[in-house]
Amino acid sequence: MNAVEVxxxxxxxxDTEALRGVDLTVEKATVLGLLGPNGAGKTTTVRILTxxxxxxxxxxxxxxxxxxxxPRRVRARIGLTGQYxxxxxxLTGFESLExxxxxxxxxxxxxxxxxxxxxxxxxLTDAGGRVVKxxxxxxxxxxxxxxxxxxxxxxxxxxxxxxxxxxxxxxxxWDLIEELVxxxxxxxxxxxYLDEAERLADDIVVIDHGTVIAKGTADELKGQIGxxxxxxxxxxxxxxxxxxxxxxxxxxVTGAEHVDVEARTVTIAASETxxxxxxxxxxxxxxxxxxxxxxxxxxxxxxxxxxxxxHAADGDADEGGDR
Amino acid sequence: MTTTARAxxxxxxxxxxxxxxxxxxxxxxxxxxxxLRHLRAVPRNPDLLIFATxxxxxxxxxFNYVFGGAIDVPGYDSYTxxxxxxxxxxTVLFGSAFTGIGVAEDxxxxxxxxxxxxxxxxxxxxxxxxxxxxxxxxxxxxxxxxVGYIVGFRIGGSxxxxxxxxxxxxxxxxxxxxxxxxxxxxxxxxxxxxxxxxIWMFPLTFVSSAFVSTASMPQWLxxxxxxxxxxxxxxxxxxxxxxxxxxxxxxxAIAWAIGITVVFSFLAARKYSRxxx
Numbered sequence: 001m002n003a004v005e006v007x008x009x010x011x012x013x014x015d016t017e018a019l020r021g022v023d024l025t026v027e028k029a030t031v032l033g034l035l036g037p038n039g040a041g042k043t044t045t046v047r048i049l050t051x052x053x054x055x056x057x058x059x060x061x062x063x064x065x066x067x068x069x070x071p072r073r074v075r076a077r078i079g080l081t082g083q084y085x086x087x088x089x090x091l092t093g094f095e096s097l098e099x100x101x102x103x104x105x106x107x108x109x110x111x112x113x114x115x116x117x118x119x120x121x122x123x124l125t126d127a128g129g130r131v132v133k134x135x136x137x138x139x140x141x142x143x144x145x146x147x148x149x150x151x152x153x154x155x156x157x158x159x160x161x162x163x164x165x166x167x168x169x170x171x172x173x174w175d176l177i178e179e180l181v182x183x184x185x186x187x188x189x190x191x192x193y194l195d196e197a198e199r200l201a202d203d204i205v206v207i208d209h210g211t212v213i214a215k216g217t218a219d220e221l222k223g224q225i226g227x228x229x230x231x232x233x234x235x236x237x238x239x240x241x242x243x244x245x246x247x248x249x250x251x252x253v254t255g256a257e258h259v260d261v262e263a264r265t266v267t268i269a270a271s272e273t274x275x276x277x278x279x280x281x282x283x284x285x286x287x288x289x290x291x292x293x294x295x296x297x298x299x300x301x302x303x304x305x306x307x308x309x310x311h312a313a314d315g316d317a318d319e320g321g322d323r
Numbered sequence: 324m325t326t327t328a329r330a331x332x333x334x335x336x337x338x339x340x341x342x343x344x345x346x347x348x349x350x351x352x353x354x355x356x357x358x359l360r361h362l363r364a365v366p367r368n369p370d371l372l373i374f375a376t377x378x379x380x381x382x383x384x385x386f387n388y389v390f391g392g393a394i395d396v397p398g399y400d401s402y403t404x405x406x407x408x409x410x411x412x413x414t415v416l417f418g419s420a421f422t423g424i425g426v427a428e429d430x431x432x433x434x435x436x437x438x439x440x441x442x443x444x445x446x447x448x449x450x451x452x453x454x455x456x457x458x459x460x461x462x463x464x465x466x467x468x469x470v471g472y473i474v475g476f477r478i479g480g481s482x483x484x485x486x487x488x489x490x491x492x493x494x495x496x497x498x499x500x501x502x503x504x505x506x507x508x509x510x511x512x513x514x515x516x517x518x519x520x521x522i523w524m525f526p527l528t529f530v531s532s533a534f535v536s537t538a539s540m541p542q543w544l545x546x547x548x549x550x551x552x553x554x555x556x557x558x559x560x561x562x563x564x565x566x567x568x569x570x571x572x573x574x575x576a577i578a579w580a581i582g583i584t585v586v587f588s589f590l591a592a593r594k595y596s597r598x599x600x
Contacts, residue, residue, distance in 0.1 A: 050440045072343045076442040086437035090364035102356040103443040105344055131367060147437065 001064050003028045003155050003186040004049065009058035011044050011210075018044040020210040021058070026155070026188050026203075031181050033201030034190040037305070041210040042190035043083065046159045049188070050080045063154045076104070079148030079156045083163060085140040086147070089133040093124050093143050096132060097150060104151040111150075118146040122176070138169035145176065149185075156180065158189040162196060174199060194218075194300055206304060213308050222299055225307040227271040229297050232280065234264050235290030243289055244268075250283060251276075258306055267303070270296065343442045350450075353443040357451020361425065362458060375459060379414045379467035386410050386534065387474050396536050407476040408488070408561040409533030412553065414467055415492050416528060418460040419499035420520035425452050426507030427516035430598070446592040453500040460496050464489065480566025488563035491576060495556050498580045501587035508594045533557045552579040 004026035011019040019041045026032040034042050047053040049060055051071035060067045063077045080086075087096055094115050101111030119128040122142045127135065132143065141161070148156060161177065162170045177200055181187060191197050197204045198218040206214040206221070214221060230251065234243050244257045244266045257268040270276055273296050284291045365372060387410075391402045399405040426449065429435050438448055478485045507516045530548050531537070537548040548554055552575075559576040562569035 052436060052439050072442050075440055076343050078440065080437065080440040082433055082436050084433035084436075086433035086435075088360060088364075088432075088434050090367055091360065095360075095363060099356065099360055100437070100441065103353060103438070103441045105349070105352075105442070 001028075002026060003030075004032070004060075004062055004188060006045070006049070006060045007058055009045065009048060009060060010056045011041075011048065011053065012056055018210050019048075019055070019058075022207065022210065022212055024205050024212065024215070026186060028186055029184045030202040031187040031189065031200055033197030033204045034188060034207065035192070035194065035197045035204050035304075036190075036207040037192060039209075040207045042207065043159055044210075045207075046080075046082075046157050046188070046190060050078055050157055051075055076151070077154040079151065079153035081141075081145050081148045081156075081158050081161060083160050085137075085144045087132050087140060087143055090131065092129055092131055093119060093135070094128040096143060096147060100147045100150045106150075114150055118149060122146045138165060138172065141165060141169070141173065142176070149180075154186065156185050156187045158187060160190055160192065163192070194304060195298070206308065208305065208308075214304075221304065225269065225299055225304055227269060227299070228273050229267055229299050229303055230270040230273070230276060230280065231265055231267045231293075231295045231297060232284070232291065233293040234266070234284070235292055237261055237264055239289045240264065240266060242287065243284060246283055246287060246289075247280070250280065264292075269299075269303075269307075350444045350447065353447035354450035354454060356443075357447050358454035358458070359451075361452060361455035365455075365459070375418075375463050376466050378417075379410075379463050380470050382410050382414050383407070383467055383470045383474060390534065394535060397538075401475065403471075403475045404477070404479070404565055405561065406534065407471045408564050409531075409557050411464065411467055411471070412492055412495070412557045412560055413528045413533055415460050415464055415496040416499055416553070417521070417524060418463055419456065419496050419503050420517070420524065421459065421503075422453055422456045422500040423503030423507035423510075423516045423520040424513060425456070426504050427510055427513045430508065431513060445596060446588075449501075449504050449588075449591055449595055453497060453504060456500050457493060457497050460493060464493065478564055478566075480563060484563040484566065488560040491556065491563070491573075491580070492560055494580045495576070498583035498587070501584055501591055505587055505591040505594060508591060508598060527551065527553050531557060552576070552583075555579060 002025045004024070006022060006024045009019050009022040010017075022041065022045055024032065024034070024045075034045065036042050044053065048055045049062060049067060051067050051074050054068060062074050065073050065077070067074050088099075091099065097115035097118055098108075098111045101114050102108070104111075106114065115128075116125075119125045122145070124139065124143060124146070127139060132140065135143065145158070145161070148158075158177065162173050165173060174196070177187070177189070181200065189197075189200060202217065204214075204216065204218055204221055205212055214224065216224070230247065232243060232247065234240060240259050240261065244259055247266055247268045248257060251268050251270045257266055259266050277294050277296060280294055281291055386406055387403055391406070394402055396402060396405045429448065429452070435448070439445065503516075503520050506519050510516045510519055530540075530544060531551045531554040532548065533553065537545050537554065540548055555572045555576040556579070559569040559572040562572065
């Protein structure tokens with residue numbers, strides 16, 4: 001039995017189809033990264049799995065229990081950290097954890113012991129007696145995750161755990177999640193960032209407009225979209241077509257190139273990047289094309305989306321379905 | 324952080340409790356846990372506490388000294404004796420508006436998603452809020468009663484009748500907390516909850532026997548005032564405080580309090596379970 005099983009999940013908000021038949025599974029003691037742009041349906045999926053929303057159609061189980069027919073038993077097994085820190089600002093960190101423990105029906109003694117333990121673990125012992133209102137964004141997020149771990153959940157849901165954090169807090173959060181994962185906590189995390197999914201998740205499910213468009217490990221996905229990206233910036237827009245042609249011959253890859261006229265760049269998948277930069281500079285120079293910049297970079301979510309859907313990841317963020 | 328040491332510590336800890344307890348004991352426990360969430364915050368927000376103290380003092384002094392000299396009520400030598408039960412009733416009823424504001428505040432914050440994902444008895448979020456507000460109202464009542472005593476209000480009947488009158492007032496306030504909870508769940512913002520919670524309480528409390536005899540009103544208004552549950556409440560409380568027979572007003576007031584509590588707690592709980600952000 002998988003920790004999470006989802007079949008044909010559908011959800012509408014008025015005229016917007018937020019989910020159009022999502023299927024996914026999370027194996028026990030693994031991390032699934034649900035990757036997609038704003039409005040793709042990531043949060044809607046998490047909200048259905050955590051019993052906050054009811055699906056219009058489809059089936060979802062967590063730890064073998066149906067989320068629609070037995071929500072209370074599901075709630076006893078999950079931990080949820082949403083996009084917005086779900087903390088009562090008037091309480092102290094300790095009280096927040098104790099409060100959640102009591103609502104999981106631990107005894108007062110157990111709830112307090114667990115609160116102390118989690119504060120220590122999340123480096124919040126010193127701040128534990130202070131009111132949450134004075135916490136920094138990173139501290140709130142840590143407390144938030146600590147609160148979702150009070151009951152030692154079977155499945156942990158993290159909805160965009162690093163969105164809105166500064167780069168340093170983001171790295172700290174990654175370390176923290178990696179530690180939890182190392183202990184065997186089954187986790188479903190949503191993210192807009194490919195690098196985040198790659199670092200934290202065993203399997204990745206890419207969703208867009210409420211449907212799954214790809215799934216696999218990070219390596220499988222990157223293989224599917226053709227590895228690293230070669231990005232060439234040229235001097236004049238009228239040289240773009242010729243540049244694209246030359247690059248296509250040189251890289252000989254399956255995926256098509258992407259031409260950005262405004263930035264005067266051509267981006268193309270390059271599976272074999274050894275010595276490619278000097279080669280390309282020489283090639284274009286011989287053709288009399290003025291080269292301003294040549295960059296080899298890791299594929300981003302945008303590249304994945306361009307390849308899989310033909311549109312950019314941030315292009316359709318106005319769907320409003322990401323609720 | 325040393326992962327292995329911590330992981331080992333986790334293993335030593337008691338096994339997690341996975342099944343969900345049911346029954347009245349747990350309903351009460353979850354509700355009280357939620358009430359504590361609000362009560363713990365009270366001393367940390369002195370503004371609210373000061374407001375909750377000043378408002379009843381102000382009401383008692385204003386009504387007593389501003390209107391006191393100008394108003395004569397048939398059958399009462401002292402207007403203060405007539406007035407105070409009305410002021411008590413109005414103030415505890417106004418206190419119920421805090422429930423709506425508090426519920427609206429919770430609903431606009433992320434905390435509600437966390438609570439909804441916990442295996443608690445879900446309406447406890449509302450029960451806890453109303454319980455914490457009744458605690459606040461008891462505090463307000465004590466302040467008001469002391470000030471009332473200072474300006475000359477005296478209990479005319481038995482102590483037990485006075486206690487009964489107090490319980491009746493607080494019970495009515497609790498019933499209206501549920502009306503306010505429904506309002507708090509129905510509006511989109513805390514500001515709206517504030518306006519929507521207070522606006523209708525002015526006609527409800529003023530077009531009644533709380534401050535003047537309804538006989539002094541125009542006929543059409545008097546009809547409304549006589550039927551107003553708030554009139555029944557004030558009449559019953561006044562009779563019990565001053566030592567006369569409340570008659571049918573007492574039972575009618577109790578029936579109103581129970582009826583409003585039952586109907587509106589049901590509506591609010593239903594609204595809560597159907598609302599999601």
